[in-house]
Amino acid sequence: MIETTPQKRGVPLWVQIVIWVFLVGLLALVGVILGKRQQGTVQPGDAIPDFTLPLFSGYEYEGKSEVKLSDFEGKLVVLNFWASWCKPCEQEAAELEEAWKFYEPGGEVIFLGVDYVDTEPEARAYLKKFGITFFNGPDMGTKISQLFRIRGVPETYFIDQNGALYYVKIGPFLSVDEIKSIIDQKLQ
Amino acid sequence: MNKRKLQITNYGVLAFALALLLAGLFAGSAFAQDNTPTDDEVNVIAKQLYCPVCENTPLDVCPTEACRQWRELIRSQLAEGMTEDQIKQYFVDNYGARVLAEPPRTGLNWLVYLLPPAIILLGAFFLFRSFREWTKPKVEATGVGGERGETSSLKKDDYVARLEEELKKRK
Numbered sequence: 001m002i003e004t005t006p007q008k009r010g011v012p013l014w015v016q017i018v019i020w021v022f023l024v025g026l027l028a029l030v031g032v033i034l035g036k037r038q039q040g041t042v043q044p045g046d047a048i049p050d051f052t053l054p055l056f057s058g059y060e061y062e063g064k065s066e067v068k069l070s071d072f073e074g075k076l077v078v079l080n081f082w083a084s085w086c087k088p089c090e091q092e093a094a095e096l097e098e099a100w101k102f103y104e105p106g107g108e109v110i111f112l113g114v115d116y117v118d119t120e121p122e123a124r125a126y127l128k129k130f131g132i133t134f135f136n137g138p139d140m141g142t143k144i145s146q147l148f149r150i151r152g153v154p155e156t157y158f159i160d161q162n163g164a165l166y167y168v169k170i171g172p173f174l175s176v177d178e179i180k181s182i183i184d185q186k187l188q
Numbered sequence: 189m190n191k192r193k194l195q196i197t198n199y200g201v202l203a204f205a206l207a208l209l210l211a212g213l214f215a216g217s218a219f220a221q222d223n224t225p226t227d228d229e230v231n232v233i234a235k236q237l238y239c240p241v242c243e244n245t246p247l248d249v250c251p252t253e254a255c256r257q258w259r260e261l262i263r264s265q266l267a268e269g270m271t272e273d274q275i276k277q278y279f280v281d282n283y284g285a286r287v288l289a290e291p292p293r294t295g296l297n298w299l300v301y302l303l304p305p306a307i308i309l310l311g312a313f314f315l316f317r318s319f320r321e322w323t324k325p326k327v328e329a330t331g332v333g334g335e336r337g338e339t340s341s342l343k344k345d346d347y348v349a350r351l352e353e354e355l356k357k358r359k
Binding site: 011019026029083084085117118119122138140141142143146 | 240241252254258260280281282284286296303310314
């Protein structure tokens, strides 16, 4: 009897499509970002892309104030992330230097220290305190640490003669022998 | 004798006044040289920066050793005469753009600025539409009862007229 005229006043189809596409895109973006964050550090077997490390004065490599990973092709690279404010880094500083002194004459192994979010005066004081002589420089813009997706310091990455990562050490080394055993498995 | 004594006393007073004047001058210059920035001046910049190590902690309240070093760095940079923008740029160059409390308006960072207002506007729009829909169908579907206002009474009249016409036809 009573005539009702239900008027459909829904959102236009194109607006619905735009909103859904936008929402799905946003979710995908959040998923990608979260996925990257959960990924963890680079894994053994991964090829390491080239990067540039500026060096502190007094810690230059063959007179160069910055080095690239590709400069060390054919050599085994021990890449150590550290910071002057990092107490566990102090536990392994002497061991790393001792290992460097052991391999330096052979020329087959390169030790690179990457100073993570630090201030230069404190970093220099740290290097001096522990008598560190291997090549060291700041991680400008945290680019290198982001490349390796480090989770903290100290972390050490062992890159073989072909530029591929073969071992990751999270936390400080307990002894020089531990460092040597990781290096020697690729030198033999 | 007394005259001479008086003269000596006068010289003494003069020397004392001169010494005071000089002391004041030196003290003044020493005070002017002390341009070490205060904690408040440091914190004006520090609170615009975030600690990259301990996430989500502004640099001015971060208790870690790293943050203390960075606050001291800001202090020394201010003492060197660096501007706020120069100091922030130094931190971005050294530690990356993520140290900024306010992300730079570039690339995907624009989402941070555009998305929240866009979502609020969209929400307001849908809320408005929903309210309108919740009220309108009531007016149209209820028909005879409950209308208010001029439009509803016109519709009622129209409906009554049609009803009367229908009744007349049946008679």
